[in-house]
Amino acid sequence: MKKSFLFLGIFAALSLVAAESPADTASKINSPVEKRVVPGSEGFTDNFAYVNEQPVLQGEKYQFQTEVSRLMNIVINSLYKTPEIFLRELISNGSDALDKIRFKSLTDPSALDSNPSLNVTIATYKNERVLTITDSGIGMTKQDLQNNLGTIAKSGTSEFLDALAENNSESVDLIGKFGVGFYSVFLVADKVRVTSKHNDDDQYIWESTAVNDFTIAKDPRGNTLGRGTQIAIYLKPDQGQYLEERRLSKLVEKYSEFISFPIYLRREKTKTIETPVEPVSEKKADDESEDPTVETEEEDKAKQPQTKKEKVTFLEDDLVNSNKPIWMRDPKEVSVEEYVQFYKVVARDQKATPMAYSHFRAEGDVDFKAIIYIPREPPKDLYRRVDNNYNNVKLYVKRVFITDESQEFLPRWLSFLKVVVDAEDAPLNVSRETVQSSKSVKSIKKRLTKKVFDLLRELSKDEEKYAEFIKHYGTSLKLGALDDRTNKAKIAKLLRYKSASSVDGETKMTSLDDYIARMKVGQKDIYYFTGLNAAEIKQSPFVEALLARGYEVLFMDDPADEIVVNTMQDFEGHSFQNVGKADLKLGDEDEAAKQQLEQEYAPIVDWIQTTLSKEVEKVRLSSRLTTSPAALVAPTYGWTANMEKLMETSAKQNRDQAMNSFYRSQKKILEINPGHPLIKGMLARAQKDPKDGLEKDAQFQEMARILYEITLIRSGYSLKDGVKDFAGRVENMLRVNLGVDMNAQAEYEAPAAESRPQSEIDEDIKQRKEQEEKQARLDSLPGAEDDKDDEDEKEGMSVDELNEMIKEITDDVPSQKVFAHEQPELVKKVLDVDDVVADSEKELDAEDAAADTQKTTHDEL
Known part of the structure; x- marks a missing residue:
């Protein structure tokens, strides 16, 4: 029973410490939190740093039993996408070593006596091209160095190399036991020296060039670390970027910013200080008879302390992982302000704020903690992406960043979210860049999607906030209804x-x-x-x-x-009914009255049908119209006006041209309103004349066509024959009503344009010819073609740049539909791109003319 309580106490203490940020941990160990001055840094040598005079090892040599060249080939070409991964692997190993000593100190507090600090320090030595990574973890004994860093040799077989080369998933999962993560250091290093001190052994050095052997020797300098491990990386000639502080800081921020231990980056800094100067006193002459008790102003000034300014160079450790992994804490203990601040870190934008968030822990096939954020503003390219490259889920394993390039953790329609997932035991592949098990990925995806629906349902209770969400992300929900058949019913409730x-x-x-x-x-x-x-x-x-x-x-x-x-x-059992389709039935029609109207209006229906036989499928009385004279209705399985416009503007319309042509050529149904005065007037005219006479009535036929074309426009369709024919029919109707002769022509007299004198034309031709000849001579000079290319690169605008400029201009136009008659200034703003291009061309022409003048002068000289 006592042992059970002891283990419970240990795990409780671990959970509390794991939730602390590196800054919290640092505050308990070092002061101040953000920076710490290295003792004795003026000489650049302290017991925690790499020194120039490294001892020559005279220890035992061990031969690699495996084919190291094969290993390096696989590490470089198969395991990792980029060499920068080595830093993540080494810091992760250091964090594991710190976890071990911290866990041991819970039962044996004296374990920390050898070095009470718990942190990782990164330092660079540019002259020697050496990068060091030092942790104050549990350290390694001589046997540990041989076992942990030489396990590849210890396997005594190359089966696991074959499994790697063949990407055998069952065997690859065992790679974690062979220390391949450490060997990623040879992606950037020619030589690696590992110095380690364990509480149970002396300080030893392991060194290898990854050629065919490694050496282990007792450190002749003695115990310089206290406890822990230092990895000195002798960089390859082409890997000097890892000596740059900015580059290292960015990599730590990317991969290890949420490691629970402080990570320091050692920087060389210079500051100006004031140091005291001994005053210089002058003796007075013997014949001076001034009162010694009276001091002059000069003597008083001389007695005041004198200082001088001088520059001092020193080393200082800056904390580079101050962000807190708040997902490790209980959601009840995290404030709203902390969630907002953490979102700024996730979004990499200090001005960004979330619209809503969800913090939870999931248990099952894969245990993980996660925070889901809904951004207040959507990405500008959210609906412009033509590929599936969206990085909205950041996967961590034990607070070490793994990847944000997987599109398998959430459905595509949720690509606007920002999500952090930290899995304790995710089955990673050997490179730790992807989750190896598809079953685990599906489990994470299922639980994340479920929590998103819970979050959106909760958000929908606030009408104002949800209206803002729909404004920005309503289209994403609709795309989800199309793409995600599994969750289609759930999405429909959120629309x-x-x-x-x-x-x-x-x-x-x-x-x-x-x-x-x-x-x-x-x-x-x-x-x-x-x-x-x-x-x-x-x-x-x-x-x-x-x-x-x-x-x-x-x-x-x-x-x-x-x-x-x-x-x-x-x-939920209710069909969607488009009121613009022919099959609309309201269920309250009086069939007897409908039949009586059909008999009464039969003449006008037949005559309009005969006149428009090429345009419409049929003409019928309407029960859906009240104030409009007519409407053009799409067949039950035909395209509405809105669908026609969508298909005409679709970038994919040419993929199935035959199908598109079929739908566009489908005739519509013309419904007329028997209660409208215009239709009643046409009926009265039809009742006065016999059928044969009305069919030969050209004026009536024009009326029928004008009615059809007006209805075409009001129903949302475009004119099939163009605007000119429609305008001509309207003009003819106006002529008839005004009594104007149908054959009368407009009267006008246009003044003839004056021709330019032939001499002026010849002069222009001559000047252009001379200009071309001069340009040809300049182009023939040595290096002229290269200069021209340079000018084109500097002054020319590429197609992509022009598109980007147009995109920036059009992005200023509000997202809602804009019509020329409603907001002409916005339409003008878009159309002015041509003017911008024209002005640019004029400026370039002027510059070319000036340049030609200079070149001509040079040529003449």
Whole structure:
């Protein structure tokens, strides 16, 4: 029982210490937290740093039994994507060593007496091209050095190398036992020297060039470390970047910023200090008879302490991993301010703030802790990405960064999130850059996705915040409904659409659940209509009858909406019904009255049908119109006006041209409103004349075509024959109403343009020819072609640069749909790109002319 309580106490203490930040740990060991001056740094030699005079080893040599050249080939070409990984591996090893001594100190506090500090220190020695990484961990005995750093030789076989080369997943998982992580140091090093001191042994040195052997010897300098391990890396000639402090700081920040122990970067610094100077006293002459008790101003000044300024060079350790891994703590103990500050670290933006977040721990096949953030502002390229490269999930294992390049941890439609995942026992591949088990990846993905839905459901309870979320990420949800069939029903509940509620008629956002709750008696379908914006949809003839009856219609103004509802088909048993399709049935039609109207309007229906036989499939009376004279309705399985526009502007429209042409050529149904005065007037005219006479009435035919084309426009379709024919018909109708002769032509007299004199034209031709000849002579000079290329690189604008400039200009235009008649200044802003290019060309031409003048002068000289 006592042992059980002892272990419980140990684990509780470990959990508390693990949640501390490096700054917290450093504050208990060193002061101040951010920096620490190295003792005796004026000489650049202290018992914790690499020194120039390294001892020559006279120890035992051990031959590598495996083919090290094969190992290095695999390490360089197969295991790691980039050499910089070596720093992550060595710091991770140092962190493990610190964890071991800390764990041991819980039961044996004297274990820390040899070196009470727990940290990792990185130092550079540029003259010697040496990088050192020192930890004050548990250290290694002589036997540990042979076993831990020589385990590749200890295997005595090359099976695991063959498994690596063949990428055998079952064997590769064993690689963690062979210390391959340490050998990543040879990606950047010609030679490595490891100095280590364990409490149970003397200080020993392990050295190897990874050629065919390694040496272990007792350190002749004695115990200089106290306890721990120092790795001295003799860099290759082409790896000098790892001597730069900025580069090292960035790598620590990238891979190890959340290591629970302080990581210091030793920097050489210079500061100016004031040092005292001994005053110089002058003896007075013997004949001076001044009173000795009276002091002159000069004597008083001489007695004051004198100082001089001088520069002092010293070493100082800067803490480079001060950020706290708050995911290790209990969510109840983390404040909102801490979550916000941590998001700034994750987003790499000190001005960024999250819209919402979720902090949780998952247990199961893979135990992990995670924080999910919803950014307040979406990335600018969120919907412009043509590939799947999004780095929204940062995977850590025991607070060591592994990767953010995997797209398998979340569905694509959630690429706007920022997520941190820390798994304690994720099955990594040998390079520790990816999770090896697909089962583990699926488990992480499933749990993350579930928590995202929980977070969004909680966020939706705040209408104001959720409206902001829909504004920025509503399209992502709709893409999820198309792409993620498993979660399609859950996503549908999160969607929000604009709606003219039957209660107050105002356009507002509503969920599908709320829409169903407000359905009218006998209503079975969810009515919707698609268009460019809510105002346009509200004025559409297709929604007139439904709004007049009190039905609620969803106004879908997102380009993806129609595709989404066609994919979902229904929601909780209620079908989506596009009110612009021919199969709309409201269920309250009076069949007897409908038949009577059809008989009454049969003449006008037949005559319009005959006139427009090439344009429409059929003409019929409408039950969906109230104030509009007519509407053009799409067939049940045809394209609506909105869908036609989408397909015409789609970048993929040419992939199936035959199918697109089929849908576009489908004839529509013309519905006329029997209650509209215009239709009644056409009926009255038809009743006065016999059928044969009306069919030969050219004026009536023009009226029918104008009615069709006006209806085409009001229904959202484009004119098939262009604007010119439509404008001509309208003009003819105006001539008839005004009594103007149909054959009368406009009267005008255009003044003839004056021709330029032939002599002026010849002079221009002559000047251009001379200019071309001069340019040809300049181009023929040695090096002229290279100079021209340099000028092009400096002054020319590439296609990508021009596109980027246009993108920046167009990004200033608001995201909502813009029409020329509504905001002409915005449209003008976009169209002015041509003017910008033209002005640039003029400036370049002027500069070329000036340059040519200078070159001509040079040539003449």
